[in-house]
Amino acid sequence: MIPRTVYEPEHEMFRDSVRRFLEKEAVPFHGDWEKAGQIDRALWKKAGAQGFLCPTVPEAFGGVGADFRYNAIVDEEVARLGLTGIGFGLHSDIVAPYLIHHGSEFLKEKYLPGMVSGDIVTAIAMTEPAAGSDLQGVKTTAVRDGDHYLINGSKTFITNGQLADMVIVVCKTDPAAGANGTSLFVVDAGVEGFSKGQNLEKIGMKAQDTSELFFQDVRVPQENLLGKAGMGFAYLMQELPQERLSVGVNAVANAEAALEWTTEYVREREAFGKPLAKFQNTRFKLAELATEVSVARTFLDRCLDLHIQGQLDVPTAAQVKLWCTDMQCRVLDECLQLHGGYGYMWEYPIARAWADARVQRIYAGTNEIMKEIIARSLV
Numbered sequence: 001m002i003p004r005t006v007y008e009p010e011h012e013m014f015r016d017s018v019r020r021f022l023e024k025e026a027v028p029f030h031g032d033w034e035k036a037g038q039i040d041r042a043l044w045k046k047a048g049a050q051g052f053l054c055p056t057v058p059e060a061f062g063g064v065g066a067d068f069r070y071n072a073i074v075d076e077e078v079a080r081l082g083l084t085g086i087g088f089g090l091h092s093d094i095v096a097p098y099l100i101h102h103g104s105e106f107l108k109e110k111y112l113p114g115m116v117s118g119d120i121v122t123a124i125a126m127t128e129p130a131a132g133s134d135l136q137g138v139k140t141t142a143v144r145d146g147d148h149y150l151i152n153g154s155k156t157f158i159t160n161g162q163l164a165d166m167v168i169v170v171c172k173t174d175p176a177a178g179a180n181g182t183s184l185f186v187v188d189a190g191v192e193g194f195s196k197g198q199n200l201e202k203i204g205m206k207a208q209d210t211s212e213l214f215f216q217d218v219r220v221p222q223e224n225l226l227g228k229a230g231m232g233f234a235y236l237m238q239e240l241p242q243e244r245l246s247v248g249v250n251a252v253a254n255a256e257a258a259l260e261w262t263t264e265y266v267r268e269r270e271a272f273g274k275p276l277a278k279f280q281n282t283r284f285k286l287a288e289l290a291t292e293v294s295v296a297r298t299f300l301d302r303c304l305d306l307h308i309q310g311q312l313d314v315p316t317a318a319q320v321k322l323w324c325t326d327m328q329c330r331v332l333d334e335c336l337q338l339h340g341g342y343g344y345m346w347e348y349p350i351a352r353a354w355a356d357a358r359v360q361r362i363y364a365g366t367n368e369i370m371k372e373i374i375a376r377s378l379v
């Protein structure tokens with residue numbers, strides 16, 4: 001086994017407390033949350049009180065100003081326990097950096113302390129019914145109206161959509177200007193004209209609320225423009241690598257966990273008078289999977305290390321997302337197969353993980369788009 005070198009002892013102490021918290025506050029309830037289609041909102045405040053939300057937020061805005069490794073630990077522990085309903089990663093790893101890096105003092109003061117405490121749950125709305133991979137095709141508009149903007153349009157597939165108190169919305173402020181006409185707005189849930197559609201029914205991640213959002217003449221003060229008008233696309237390109245790394249972090253931790261569940265299962269389950277673990281096919285499969293996970297872990301940790309040093313570039317982040325999520329799905333599929341019919345039963349963690357993981361190759365930019373990004377850096 002290749003030892004992990006990316007974490008220090010203080011990170012491991014943090015990991016222990018995250019794990020204990022999740023085992024007590026989330027594991028026993030996750031099945032019920034799957035039926036409800038969303039997690040209990042109280043978990044957000046409990047996690048905030050423990051310092052598990054938005055660790056990178058600076059002290060001046062209520063955070064601890066830690067590095068991304070603390071986010072990664074929360075992601076890893078959530079993934080290891082198969083708690084896919086919990087949208088902390090989207091909130092801490094994806095939404096918070098937009099405010100930290102591009103928000104005005106006003107926006108930082110208004111939102112970051114609540115995001116750290118769990119009083120404010122957040123989402124980011126890029127995707128539209130007719131624009132997913134092709135983000136430049138976004139049709140939602142924000143038109144200047146005095147010292148306000150008027151937002152019109154709709155979004156779909158938005159994680160944390162039902163629970164969100166604040167959403168960063170990708171809009172066109174100058175539709176004729178292509179990518180240069182894209183801007184980001186901070187929109188509070190509950191403002192007039194902003195409505196949440198249904199909680200979408202998915203094939204996995206059933207405890208995760210994923211929604212349509214509608215904007216009809218939503219008046220947003222100009223202070224809620226994030227950064228500069230027309231810079232939205234540039235901000236997205238800057239922040240997407242961390243989102244993709246975060247997906248990779250989740251993928252590898254989840255694949256490692258699946259391998260552990262499966263190793264345990266094949267030791268106990270018997271067929272033809274002996275444990276499954278005695279069949280050469282089982283042993284060879286496990287050997288292949290362990291090797292795949294190990295390769296991914298080593299690559300991922302190196303990228304995590306580069307990211308902490310501010311050196312993870314866009315194509316490498318795309319490689320992490322591509323490689324780790326493809327690996328996760330391959331590993332989960334083989335692990336499910338080794339469970340036989342029990343692997344298809346929802347009560348088994350491997351069944352849930354298999355269904356939950358499928359979307360990892362789709363969101364945060366599909367794996368085909370990752371290949372485009374990587375290819376563009378080559379030719």
Ligand SMILES: Cc1cc2nc3c(=O)[nH]c(=O)nc-3n(C[C@H](O)[C@H](O)[C@H](O)COP(=O)(O)OP(=O)(O)OC[C@H]3O[C@@H](n4cnc5c(N)ncnc54)[C@H](O)[C@@H]3O)c2cc1C
Pocket residue numbers: 090123124125126127129130131132133134156157158159160202205210359362363364365366367368369372
């Ligand atoms: C559970 C879930 C949660 C999500 N959470 C969020 C969220 O919080 N916020 C948000 O904004 N979005 C979210 N999304 C949306 C997600 O990011 C999009 O679904 C994704 O970007 C793909 O867009 P699309 O669904 O429109 O597919 P399309 O863009 O229509 O793609 C369909 C297929 O065509 C392929 N394709 C498209 N363009 C190309 C190309 N140029 N070359 C090769 N192949 C191509 C794609 O790879 C894919 O296989 C979520 C989606 C899901 C399912």
